[in-house]
Structures are given as structure tokens and as C-alpha cells.
Amino acid sequence: MNNLEYIKERFSQLPTVNEQNGLGVIRQKAFDALNKMGIPTTRHEEWKYTRIGSFFNKEYKYHTAGTFSEADLAPVRLPAYEQANELFYINGHYSPELSVIRSKGLTVQSLQEASKNEYKDIVSKHLGHSSNYLKDGIIALSTAFVQDGVFVHIKKGQIIEHPIYIYNITDARQANVLAQPRTLVYVGENAQVKFVETFNTLGNQESFTNRVIEIVVEKDAITEYYKLQTDASHASQVATTHIQQIGKCVTHTVTVSLNEGLVRNNLNIVLDEEYCEAHLYGIYLQHGQSHIDNHTVVDHAKPHCESNELYKGMLDDQSTGVFNGKIFVRQDAQKTNAYQSNKNVLLSEGASVNTKPQLEIFADDVKCSHGCTIGRLDEESLFYLRSRGITEATAKSLLLHGFAVDILEQIKLAPIREYVDKLISERLEFDLA
Amino acid sequence: MNNELSAIEKTVLTDYKYGFVTEIEVDEAPPGLNEDTIRFISAKKNEPEWMLEWRLKAYNHWLKMQEPNWANIKYDPINYQDIKYYSAPKQKKKVNSLDEIDPELRKTFEKLGISLDEQKRLSGVAIDAVIDSVSIGTTFKEQLAELGIIFCSISEAIQEHPELVKKYIGSVVPITDNYFSALNSAVFSDGSFCYIPKGVRCPMELSTYFRINAEGTGQFERTLLIADEGSYVSYLEGCTAPIRDENQLHAAVVELIAHENAEIKYSTVQNWYPGDKDGKGGIYNFVTKRGICQGAHAKISWTQVETGSSITWKYPSVILKGDYSVGEFYSVAVTNNHQQADTGTKMMHLGKNTRSRIVSKGISAGVSNNSYRGLVHVGKNAANARNFSQCDSLLLGDKCGAHTFPYIEVKNNTAVVEHEATTSKIGEDQIFYCNQRGIDTETAVALIINGFAKEVMNQLPMEFAVEAQKLLAISLEGSVG
Known part of the structure; x- marks a missing residue:
């Protein structure tokens, strides 16, 4: 049985008790869309250079994770985690037991729950908004299984001092795993929040992650979002970040891709109100057989908005x-300012x-x-550097590190910036001292 | 300022100057496309068997193909059975000299500003004039023949130089290339053929003038230009059509072959009827143009000024196969009213040390859409390839659109590729600066647009540059705001 058939069978087995509420309808619609569109091939314009079809010919399972010891989690944790809110997703499912919520004004609950309580209007209005921009089977696949998703709410006027760390952990110790973490974030008026998201696969089996996070940002709010991708070569992912700016607000995103496998990032920013501001940065260092695909969309729907985008990449070996x-x-x-730049070094x-x-x-x-x-x-x-007695390898890493600094500087959380700098320096064999 | 601009907006559009129809008797095929139509065309032209087979092969392939829909353009489906595939001004016998051409026809060309007579006297340009489906005369043939240059209609070339035609036709744009080129290969009725022998520098500009005249026809011409080792040629192409409410299809194919050290400069001023201001009528200009730098140090340069056609769909491309070969693309595309343009280029870097340069200027006004779509491909073996692309768009009016779709694929790490693009409108400060110095707004806009397009205009041969500049002004008249 190939993976797609397995997915379809799995869908039919899901409990259908809540078919009448908003979530059920959204799911069924997405499943129909998936059936119609299928998994995108390279004939699809947006997937011209990235092949993911092979992942769906293999057997992946919605596998329930085993248990984790502290020792398992230690290498996954980000620096300064003691001072952060931590959200754990294990094989795509949110784990309340492992997660730690420190800040007040921060609510985390299941989408299932949120679709019925006081947040139901927000959920029905904004969940699945990304599918207006990504018309392919992959996003529909995520929405079809949305019931395991999480709703994150930041209360109006709250400044969340502790950053929110989102860990996506795939437990591939026993079998190939398909994980579909899904999140809807609502940042209330005048609130401030910082997210850091990472991806880790444990074990040596293959994993495929289809991650969708939708972030709705209200008036006068400031949102920072950092995505770190350092997953292993047997782990591949499609990661969609959809940001909808519905009031005059500022968003700032940095995507760092040091992956070993295949990564496709979709980053959509919808500037849906006047005087919005969006900053998009990305850096990718690739080597071996790795593949990185950054698809970004900035939709200027209203006047007087500004967007600024800079992606830099270094590609080595066969990447x-x-x-x-x-x-x-x-x-x-009208009165839009939009800038975009992409710089690549082939090594x-x-x-x-x-x-x-x-x-x-x-x-x-x-x-x-x-x-x-x-x-x-x-x-x-x-x-210039060689003539001053610097070895070729050092000179190269020095120059490449300089190339990366533009983006590194955009990571405003100091512990994370230092951590990323360390990762990049290691990859470039650059001695920070 | 706003009041001033709206006053200009009110000024009516200048009428399309070349929209007249010439009453001449025509010899034409009934509308519709099937194998018999192709046999009819082929028989009319008295073509050899291999040519007919080639056409039929193309037709059969075309039947299996689907009309492309990826371009950023919209149009009602074309009924290919409604088009007349062959239409020729009736001539009693084969003309031996230009003096024998039907006076009506000659008048047409005079009205267009291309006097075949005058051209004979002035030492300037050698012209091959194509009306509807056939070439009606080529000037300066003898003088060119002395140098060994062959410049004639392609039908003539098929008769007289079959070995050259057979060798090169379809070698750059194969019949299977795309939907419209396959259709063209099946039904092309005429076009120009040019061969420059080794080491010859063509002393004059060669030129083809295309005109659609008859109603309900499609024009499918085919141009084949070969520059042998060490030769040079500059080639011009112009086009016009009468005003009609229906849409007419123009699907041409141009193939250029540049051998070692040869240089081809190909300039187009395209001014097909663009449709009226409500978007009714106009020419669908679906053209495949491609050149190959076959040998080392070859150079192909495309320059185009696109002001006409209701829809333009064309991507003059260069395959840089020879080492050290050079490809250039300079384009100004203007769209007004309901015009749509999806145009650009492809630079395929295959040889080592190849260079290419793309300069594209898009100007959109009215409710038109103007897209640049280009590909720069650097293959695995194209060491030290160099590309620079620049696409600028100017928006006149708040209902038009400008789009850029550059594809850049690099498979060699020694390549250096740069792309930059900007989109903006004419700055109020620029207009103010001109106004201050006593230049009225409309003149100021014309001045700024001319400056915007200058980099491309400079590439055109003198005679054409003047015409192109006038065209630019006419097609944008009254659209400022």
C-alpha cells in the first residue's frame, strides 16, 4: 500500500462525531481538495524544482511515539530554555505533559476545543487561510488532519517576555513516520511575542514532516518568528508559515536552513491592513545531497505597507x-514599498x-x-587574505561567515543568535575565537 | 497636478495610422485546417515532396499537442478551423522585376512609408515585402547576389536552394517545439530566407516588411537566416495590419544560425493592429524566435520594440553553444488599453566563456498587462558563463499591471549571474522639474519615457530608431495620468 492510500484510509478511520462543527467541515473540504489535486509533481509550477512524490511511494506511518527520557530531550533543547515557554510536538501531536507554559496571557489549547469555546470565531475565520495562497495537495493534506492541531492565543496588550520555543520532535526509532504538526496562532492587539521553532528527528528511520503554522497578527502587535532547520538527512519536510497581518503591525521572520535532507519552506505574508510592515530574512547552508526550497509570497493587499526581503545561500557539494x-x-x-533580494554563492x-x-x-x-x-x-x-598569510580554508570560511552575518544580525534573541552563529561557524569550520 | 493630468487623460487616442485596407484581388484557400489545406498550400508553392512531408509531420504532431496556457494572458479560444491559411494577392505571372508589381500593392507599401521604388534608388535597405501569405518582391537582389548573399522569399529558396533550406529549417526550432511553431511548420506560406557566405559583411540592412491585409486570414511566415563563418548581417523586421473587429492570428517562426565568428543583429519593430480602446479586435502575435550561436565567438543580438498586437507572446532566445559566444536581448514593450504582453527571452548557456545581456523595458498604460518572462540557464559545462539582466517597468495609470517572472537556473559554480528589476511610475518630482522649465506635462512624460527606453532604442539602426520613437509616442498618447 503506498502512502497516499494509507493516508486516505486513515482519514476514513478518524472519528466523525464533530462533523457538524466548523472543524469537520474544514477537514472534509480539504480532504476533497487533496483527492482532486493529489501530491504536487514537478509539472506543478510551484514545485518545478522540488520533487516530493517519492516520499509518498514509501511507507510512512502515523506512529505513536515512545517515551522520552530527559537525556533524549537534552540535545533537542534550545539555549536559555529555562527562561522560555516550551511547546512540544511529538510526531505531530502536541504534548501537554512535556510542554511548559510560563507566561500569563498565553493560552495553549487544542484546536478541537478552541473551535467550540470563546475562540470559535477566530478559528473558523482564520484556520486554513493559507489554502487561499497555496493551491496544492500538500496543504490540503495538513488541513484534512487538522483535528490534532493546537491553538495559541496571546491576550490583548500582553508582552510575552519569555520566548515561545516550539519543538517538533519526530520519533523515528521504530518506523518511518509521517508527522503533521498544525498550529494556529492569534496575536492580540498591542501584544508582543517571539517564536523559535526547531525540528528534530530521533532514531534512524525516515521521517516526513508536513508542518503548517498560521499566525494572525492584530493591530499594533509585534511578532518575531525564527525557524531553525537542522534536521538529519533521513528527515524531510515541507514547512508552511502563513502570516496574516490584519491590523497595522510589524512582523519579523528569519529562516535558518542547515538541513541535511530535503526542505521546502512556504512563507506567506499577507499585508491585509494599511501601514503594515514585514521583514523576511533567510539563510541557507547546504552540503552533501541536501535540497532547500524557499518559496515566499508577500501579498500587498492594502496601501502604505512595506516589505523587505533578503535571502542568502551557500551551496556546497551536490546540494x-x-x-x-x-x-x-x-x-x-498604492504607496507600497516592496524590496526583495536573493544572493547565492556556489562553492x-x-x-x-x-x-x-x-x-x-x-x-x-x-x-x-x-x-x-x-x-x-x-x-x-x-x-587579499591569502597574501596576509591566512590559509585558503580559513580565508574562505572567513568570507562566508561575513556573508552570513547580515542575516545573523537579524536574529534579535541573543541566546538564539549565538546558538545559530555557532552552528553556522561549525558548518563553515570557522573559528569564532 | 491631478487636474492637469485628467485633462490629458481626456485627449483621445490617436487612431492607428496603418489601419487601412487595400482592395486587391486575392487568391485564397477556404477557411479550415486539414491535410488537404496543407497539400493545397504546398501545391500552390510547387514545393518538392520532402517539404510537404515535413509539413504533414508537423501537422500530425500539432494535432497531438495542447494549446499552452501558462502565459499571463487571457483570450477567447481560437477556432483554428475558422482561419484562412492561405491568401495571396492575385498575380498573373511571376514577377521578374519590381516594376511589374500590381500598382495597388505598390501604393499600399508607399502608404506605409516603404516605397519599393524609392528603396531601389536610395542605397540603404534591401526589402523583402510580405503581404498576407506571400512575398511580393525583394529589392536589391542583384547587388547582394554579387557578394554571394542570398536574400529572397523562403518559397523561392525552397525552389532554388533546397540543400540549404533542407539542412537548416527546423534545426533551431524543431517542429515539435511548441504548439504555435508546430502549426507554423505545417502551414507557413512564405517568409524570408537569407544566407550570408563565409567572411562576407553584408553592406546594407536587410529588411522584411510584413502586412496582413485580407480578412479572416492568419499570417504564418517563416524566416530563416544563416550567417556563415566570419560574416555579419543586420536584419530588420516591421509589421502592420488593417483595423478589424475580429482577432487575427499571427504565428511566425524565426530561426537564426550564426557560425564561428559570425554576427547577426536582428531588430523588430512590431506594430500590428492592437485593437480598439475597448479591446476589440487586434492581432494575436504568437511568435517563436530563436537563434543559435553554433560556433565559437559567434554573436546574436535581438532588439525589439513591441507596440502593437492585442496579445504578444514571444521570447526571442539564444542558444549559446559555441565557446565565447555572445547573446543579447534588448526590448521595449509598450501596452496600452486592453493590450497584453507576455514577452522576454531565454539565454541557454552551453559553451564555455559565454556571455549574455538582457535589457527589458516594459511600459504599461490603460488597463493593459505587461509581463517579462525570461530564463537564464547555465549548463554544467558552461564554465565562466556571465549574465546580466535588467528588467524595468514603468506604470502609467493605476489600472494597469506590470509583472516579472525571471527564471534563473545555474548548474556551474564558475558562472556569474545577476538579475535586477524595478517597477515604478513617473515621479511627480520629475514632472515638476520639467514643468518648472516650461515643458508641459505631456511633453515631459514623452521625454521621460524616451529616456527610459533609450538604452534599447540606441541598439536600433538609424532608420528604425526614428520610426520606433514615433511609435512609442503615438501608442502612449493620451494615456498619461
């Missing part, structure tokens, strides 16, 4: 990188990069620009 940036400026969205003969920075503009009073570059390390800079 491949894909960047697809799309900026929409709708007809009403080996086998590495390749496909980039497509796209602009679709329907308003005239706008300032939009995009640019991209692909090249290798500058010979002159290398020569």
Missing part, C-alpha cells in the same frame, strides 16, 4: 537550492541553484525592486 519569491501588489495597494562544481524572483504589480504608485545574484567567492578578496 541544490531553490528560491522563489513572489510579491503581489494589488490594485488598491562546488556539483552545486546548483534555481531562482525566480517574481513581481506582480497592479498599482502604479509603488516602489518595488528585486534582484538576485549567483556567483562564487570573490577571487580578489581571497587573494
Whole structure:
């Protein structure tokens, strides 16, 4: 039985008691969409350079995780976790036992619950909004199984001082695992919050993660979101982050991809109110056979908004990188400022990069620009360093580290920035001291 | 300021200057497409058997293909059975010199500003004039023949130089390439053929003038241009059509082959009828243009000024196969009213040390949509490939759209590829600056647009540059705001 059939069978086995409430309807709709569209192939324009079909020909299971000891979790934990709210997802399911909530004004509950209590309007209004932008089977697959999802609510006016760490742990110690963590976040008016999300696979079996997080940001709120991808070569993932800015607010996202397997990131930002601001940054270091695909969409739906995007990549060995940036400026969205840039360094003969920075503009009073570059390390800079007695390897890592610093600086949480710098330096064999 | 602009908005659009119809007797095939139509065309042209077979092969392949729908354009489905695939001005016998051409026809070209007579006297441009489906005359043939240059209609070439045609036709754009090129391969009725022998520098500009005249026809011309080792040629192409309420299809194929050290410069000023201001009528311009730099140090340069057509769908491309070969693409695409353009280029870097440069300027006004779609591909063996692309868009009016879809695929780490794009409108400060110095707003806009497009205009040969600049002004007149 291939994976897709297994998924369909699994869907039919899910309890259908709540069919009348909002969630049931959303799920059924998504399942129909999945049946219609199937898993995207490279014939799908948005999936031209990324193949995921093979993951669905293998056997993956919705496996229930084993038990974890503290020792299992220790390497997964991020620095300064003692001062953070921690949310654990094990094989796609939220684990209240492992999670720690420290801040007041922060509510975490299951989507199932939230769809029935005082939050039901928010859930029915915003859950699945991402499917308006991603018309493929992958997002539908996530929505079809949304009942295990989590709802995170940040109360109006609350400044959440402790960052929220989201750990996605896949327990692949026994079998191949398909995990579909799903989250809906609502950041209330005038609130401030910081998220850090990581992905880890335990064990040596394969895992495929289909992660969707939808974040709704209200008026005057500030949201920072950092995604760290360091998962192993037998772990692949499609990670969708959908941010809807429904009041004049600021969002700041940084995506760090040091993965060994295949990663596809969808990052959508919808600027749905006047005077919104969005900053998108990304860095990817790839080696071996790894594959990174960053698809970003910035939708300027309202006037006077600003977006700024910078993605930088370094590709070594046989790795491949894909960047697809799309900026929409709708007809009403006058006085838009939108900038986009993608820079790539190819470090080996086998590495390749496909980039497509796209602009679709329907308003005239706008300032939009995009640019991209692909090249290798500058010979002159290398020569400068070599002539001062620095070895070639050191000179290279020095230059590459300098290339990465632009993005590193955008991580405003100091412990996380230091942690990421350490990871990048290790990968570049760069001695921080 | 706003009041001022709306006053300009009110000024009516200049009428399409080339929209007249010439009353000439035509010889045409009934509408519809089947194997018999192709046999009819082939028989009309007295073609050899291999040509007919080639056409039928293309037709059979076309039947299996689907019309592409990926482009950023919208149109009602085309009924391919409604089109007349062959229409020729009736001529009693084969003309031996230009003097024998039907005076009505000659008048047409004079009205278009292309006097075949005058061209004969002025040493400037050699013209191959194509009306509807056939070439009606080529000037300067003898002088060119002295240098060994072959410049004639493709039907003539099939008769007289079958070995060259057989060798090169379909070698750059194979019949299986795409839907419209397959259709063209099956039904092409005429076009220009040009061969520049080794080491010859063509002393004059070669030019083809295309005109659609008859109603309900489609124009399918095919141009084949071969520059042998060390030769040089500059080639111009212009097009116009009468005003009609229906949409007419124009699906041409242009193939360029540049051998070692050869250089081809191909310029187009495309001014097909764009439809009226409500978007009714106009030409569907679905064209496949591609060149190959076959040998080392070859160079192909495309320059295009696209102001006409209700829909433009074209991507003049260069395959950089020879080492050290160079590809260039300079484009100004203007869309007004309901026009749609999806245009750009493909640069396929295959050889070592190949270079390419793309400069694309899009201007959209009215409720039009203007897209740049381009591909820069650097293959595994294309060491030291270099590309620079620049796509700028200018928006005039708040109902139009400008889009950019650049694809960049790099498989070699020694390549250096750069792409940059901007979109903006004309700055109020720029207009103010001009106004201050006594230049009225409309002139100021024309000035700014000309400056915006200058980088491309500079690439055009003199005669064309003047025409292109005028065209630019006419197609945007009254759209400022």
C-alpha cells in the first residue's frame, strides 16, 4: 500500500462525531481538495524544482511515539530554555505533559476545543487561510488532519517576555513516520511575542514532516518568528508559515536552513491592513545531497505597507537550492514599498541553484525592486587574505561567515543568535575565537 | 497636478495610422485546417515532396499537442478551423522585376512609408515585402547576389536552394517545439530566407516588411537566416495590419544560425493592429524566435520594440553553444488599453566563456498587462558563463499591471549571474522639474519615457530608431495620468 492510500484510509478511520462543527467541515473540504489535486509533481509550477512524490511511494506511518527520557530531550533543547515557554510536538501531536507554559496571557489549547469555546470565531475565520495562497495537495493534506492541531492565543496588550520555543520532535526509532504538526496562532492587539521553532528527528528511520503554522497578527502587535532547520538527512519536510497581518503591525521572520535532507519552506505574508510592515530574512547552508526550497509570497493587499526581503545561500557539494519569491501588489495597494533580494554563492562544481524572483504589480504608485545574484567567492578578496598569510580554508570560511552575518544580525534573541552563529561557524569550520 | 493630468487623460487616442485596407484581388484557400489545406498550400508553392512531408509531420504532431496556457494572458479560444491559411494577392505571372508589381500593392507599401521604388534608388535597405501569405518582391537582389548573399522569399529558396533550406529549417526550432511553431511548420506560406557566405559583411540592412491585409486570414511566415563563418548581417523586421473587429492570428517562426565568428543583429519593430480602446479586435502575435550561436565567438543580438498586437507572446532566445559566444536581448514593450504582453527571452548557456545581456523595458498604460518572462540557464559545462539582466517597468495609470517572472537556473559554480528589476511610475518630482522649465506635462512624460527606453532604442539602426520613437509616442498618447 503506498502512502497516499494509507493516508486516505486513515482519514476514513478518524472519528466523525464533530462533523457538524466548523472543524469537520474544514477537514472534509480539504480532504476533497487533496483527492482532486493529489501530491504536487514537478509539472506543478510551484514545485518545478522540488520533487516530493517519492516520499509518498514509501511507507510512512502515523506512529505513536515512545517515551522520552530527559537525556533524549537534552540535545533537542534550545539555549536559555529555562527562561522560555516550551511547546512540544511529538510526531505531530502536541504534548501537554512535556510542554511548559510560563507566561500569563498565553493560552495553549487544542484546536478541537478552541473551535467550540470563546475562540470559535477566530478559528473558523482564520484556520486554513493559507489554502487561499497555496493551491496544492500538500496543504490540503495538513488541513484534512487538522483535528490534532493546537491553538495559541496571546491576550490583548500582553508582552510575552519569555520566548515561545516550539519543538517538533519526530520519533523515528521504530518506523518511518509521517508527522503533521498544525498550529494556529492569534496575536492580540498591542501584544508582543517571539517564536523559535526547531525540528528534530530521533532514531534512524525516515521521517516526513508536513508542518503548517498560521499566525494572525492584530493591530499594533509585534511578532518575531525564527525557524531553525537542522534536521538529519533521513528527515524531510515541507514547512508552511502563513502570516496574516490584519491590523497595522510589524512582523519579523528569519529562516535558518542547515538541513541535511530535503526542505521546502512556504512563507506567506499577507499585508491585509494599511501601514503594515514585514521583514523576511533567510539563510541557507547546504552540503552533501541536501535540497532547500524557499518559496515566499508577500501579498500587498492594502496601501502604505512595506516589505523587505533578503535571502542568502551557500551551496556546497551536490546540494541544490531553490528560491522563489513572489510579491503581489494589488490594485488598491498604492504607496507600497516592496524590496526583495536573493544572493547565492556556489562553492562546488556539483552545486546548483534555481531562482525566480517574481513581481506582480497592479498599482502604479509603488516602489518595488528585486534582484538576485549567483556567483562564487570573490577571487580578489581571497587573494587579499591569502597574501596576509591566512590559509585558503580559513580565508574562505572567513568570507562566508561575513556573508552570513547580515542575516545573523537579524536574529534579535541573543541566546538564539549565538546558538545559530555557532552552528553556522561549525558548518563553515570557522573559528569564532 | 491631478487636474492637469485628467485633462490629458481626456485627449483621445490617436487612431492607428496603418489601419487601412487595400482592395486587391486575392487568391485564397477556404477557411479550415486539414491535410488537404496543407497539400493545397504546398501545391500552390510547387514545393518538392520532402517539404510537404515535413509539413504533414508537423501537422500530425500539432494535432497531438495542447494549446499552452501558462502565459499571463487571457483570450477567447481560437477556432483554428475558422482561419484562412492561405491568401495571396492575385498575380498573373511571376514577377521578374519590381516594376511589374500590381500598382495597388505598390501604393499600399508607399502608404506605409516603404516605397519599393524609392528603396531601389536610395542605397540603404534591401526589402523583402510580405503581404498576407506571400512575398511580393525583394529589392536589391542583384547587388547582394554579387557578394554571394542570398536574400529572397523562403518559397523561392525552397525552389532554388533546397540543400540549404533542407539542412537548416527546423534545426533551431524543431517542429515539435511548441504548439504555435508546430502549426507554423505545417502551414507557413512564405517568409524570408537569407544566407550570408563565409567572411562576407553584408553592406546594407536587410529588411522584411510584413502586412496582413485580407480578412479572416492568419499570417504564418517563416524566416530563416544563416550567417556563415566570419560574416555579419543586420536584419530588420516591421509589421502592420488593417483595423478589424475580429482577432487575427499571427504565428511566425524565426530561426537564426550564426557560425564561428559570425554576427547577426536582428531588430523588430512590431506594430500590428492592437485593437480598439475597448479591446476589440487586434492581432494575436504568437511568435517563436530563436537563434543559435553554433560556433565559437559567434554573436546574436535581438532588439525589439513591441507596440502593437492585442496579445504578444514571444521570447526571442539564444542558444549559446559555441565557446565565447555572445547573446543579447534588448526590448521595449509598450501596452496600452486592453493590450497584453507576455514577452522576454531565454539565454541557454552551453559553451564555455559565454556571455549574455538582457535589457527589458516594459511600459504599461490603460488597463493593459505587461509581463517579462525570461530564463537564464547555465549548463554544467558552461564554465565562466556571465549574465546580466535588467528588467524595468514603468506604470502609467493605476489600472494597469506590470509583472516579472525571471527564471534563473545555474548548474556551474564558475558562472556569474545577476538579475535586477524595478517597477515604478513617473515621479511627480520629475514632472515638476520639467514643468518648472516650461515643458508641459505631456511633453515631459514623452521625454521621460524616451529616456527610459533609450538604452534599447540606441541598439536600433538609424532608420528604425526614428520610426520606433514615433511609435512609442503615438501608442502612449493620451494615456498619461
